[in-house]
Amino acid sequence: MEVFTTAKRLIRIRSRGQLTIPQDLREALHLTDETALNVFTVGNVLLMTPKRLQRASLAAEAEREMKRQGLTLEDLLNDLREQRERYLAETDRED
Secondary structure, X not given: OOOOOOOOOOOOEOOOOOEOOOHHHHHHOOOOOOOOEEEEEXXXXXXXXXXXXXHHXXXXXXXXXXXXXXXXXXXXXXXXXXXXXXXXXXXXXXX
């Protein structure tokens, strides 16, 4: 099973609203200076996807990948809860 990481990365927004995606992430996701991104908000989460992925195709791609890896929606929700707890514990330590 492929491991998904959600390690926290600090990215600053510059005065003109620009941000820099770290090079290792750009390379891993095959993003170039010509890549356009769609930006969505889900609650207080900012989600960016390459423009070639539209909402319907993004959902279909996610479903195919979940099936390929034998994951259920409940698996994803459980992982999200764990990640949220870990994030909150980490941010509490930093304050």
